[in-house]
Amino acid sequence: MQITVDMNVCESHGQCVFAAPEVFSFDDEDYLVYDAAPPDALRDKVEKAVASCPVRAITISAR
Amino acid sequence: MSATTGRLVIVGASLAGLRAAQALRADGFTGSLTIVGDEPHFPYDRPPLSKRTLTADLVPDNALPMPDGLDARWELGQPAVHLDTQRGAVTLGDGTRLAYDGVLVATGSTARGWHDPRSLPERGVLTLRTRDDALRLRAELPPGHKLVVVGAGFLGGEIAAAARARGVDVTLVEAASQPLERAIGAGPGAYMAELHREAGIDLRTGTTVADFRATGGRLTGVRLSDDSELPADVAVLALGAAPATAWLAGSSLDIGNGVRCDIHLRALTADGAVVPGVVAAGDVARVPHHLAGGAPIVLGHWSNAVEQGTAAAHTLLKPDDPRPFTGVPTFWSDLHDARIRSVGLPALADEVRVHEHDLAGRHLEVGYHRAGKLVGALTVGRTGRLTAYRHQLERDAWRARAATEPHRSPCRSSRS
Incomplete structure (x- = not known):
């Protein structure tokens, strides 16, 4: 699974970090850092992160 | 109704209603799905209305993306005016009657108005809830205009900040001693007060609007309870929101301060009995919450609309396997x-x-x-x-x- 986050759109709401902490986190400056190619086992959590992002910054694409 | 067929009606075409519809289809519902909305618009996102919709050079498109395979019939621009839980029907403003096997109430909330609406000038005093409200307000905010925002809660604060960013002269009036004092405490409220003052907003706390001044029906200023007079070209009332339950009067639902639900989002009567086939979600629902010691509360947050919309859809579709809603707001x-x-x-x-x-x-x-x-x-x-x-x-x-x-x-x- 391949994911991208549009960092021009991201407003650091943190919903993705709540939904999939294995994939998304913040650095000390509140910028989002993420694993762009998480294992497929995390798909449910990543889909939840996509659905919970208030600014729809996250997209999943097939590898 | 079997779990996958029948007629479902969602009343409310905003975030909670859309996410509920999406969840119904994802859960395998193949029957007829009707979504009723009182506004003429397809679902859109509300949070930008007090932010980018006011500040952006061009009005941004805040439509919510339409999920694939929704296959819904949209009844837009018509409010629901009655719910008949005995016969299972929703009546719309134009008399249309929609028979249902299950109904999901997601009518959201409305802006609280002035306590004495007859004292308001005909023009120049606005509220903000819908996209059309936001466009009306936007048109009233040319640089140098004088805006009075009544209420320094989250919405009032955001409107004040957005208007200030456009070069509007903003006065923010708050009855409490700090903005957001009841919501987040006096210390954090003082932090928000400093943000406003740094940005050049004239923040007046511990005072209220006594009355509105007008000439020829158009607002010219406000008088505060401390007797100060503020000239104003436009005023916005940001006094909070009330669950949109008026259309449910005369149904068997308990609608005191929101549609009272159990923890599975099933609507209840005043006696606390489950009303079969009726669930609620989002700003309109009053649901027991563990953080409140199990007391039923209304949550007007974006993420709550998403989570409750999804959960209520599940309860509607699988009444024998309802999941308790225990979301963290x-x-x-x-x-x-x-x-x-x-x-x-x-x-x-x-x-x-x-x-x-x-x-x-x-x-x-x-x-x-x-x-x-x-x-x-x-x-x-x-x-x-x-x-x-x-x-x-x-x-x-x-x-x-x-x-x-x-x-x-x-x-x-x-x-x-």
Whole structure:
């Protein structure tokens, strides 16, 4: 699974970090850092992160 | 109704209604689905209305993306005016009668108006709830215009900040001694007050609007309770929201301050009995919450509309396998250049612990406790730190859920 986050759109709401902490986190400056190619086992959590992002910054694409 | 066919009606065409429709189809519902909305628009996102919709050079498109395969019939521009739970029908303003096997109430909320509406000038005093409201307000905010915002809650604060960013002269009037005092506490409220003042907003606290001045039906100013007079070209009332339940009068539902629900989002009568085939979600629903000690509360947050919409759809489709709703609330607000992010229910706190308060660096970290137990947290520029608070609140939610449903393990795998 391949994911991208549009960092021009991201407003650091943190919903993705709540939904999939294995994939998304913040650095000390509140910028989002993420694993762009998480294992497929995390798909449910990543889909939840996509659905919970208030600014729809996250997209999943097939590898 | 079988689990996958029949006629379902969703009343409310905003975020909760759309996410409910999406969840119904994802859960395998193949019957007829009708979505009723009182506004003429397809679902759109409301949070930008008090932010980018007011500040952007071009009015941004805030339509919510339409999920694939929704296959819904849209009844837009018509309010629902009656719910007949005996016969299973929703009546619309134009007399259309929609028979249903199940109905999901997601009519949201309306802006609270002035206590004496007859005293308002015909023009120049606005509220903000819908996209059309936002466009009306936007047209009233040319640089140099004078705006009075009544109420410095989240919405009022955001409107004031957006107008200020456009070069409008803004006065923000708040009855409490700090903005957001009841919602987030006096200390964090003072932080928000400083943000407003730094941006050049004239913040007046501890005072209220006594009356509105007008010439020829058009607002010219306001008089405050401390007798000061403020010239004004436009005023916005940001006095909070009330659940949109008027259309449910005469139904069997308990609609005192929101549609009262059980923890599965099933609507209840005044006697506390479940009304078969009726669920509610989002700003209109009053649902028991573990953080509030099980008391039913209304949550007007974006993430709550998403989570309850999805959960209520599940309950409607699988009445024999309803899941208790134990979501941890989150909300956000953008004030000037500060990103306010919050989890839990800070307003419930009897103790506010400020761990960092750095105005210049735009950092704030506050924990909220009730009887020594964490009930919420709020940060500015420290969203990363919310994760730990959120985990704590989630653990408590699981415990609460396990306590209400002792026959279920929190780790139960989902059945198909």
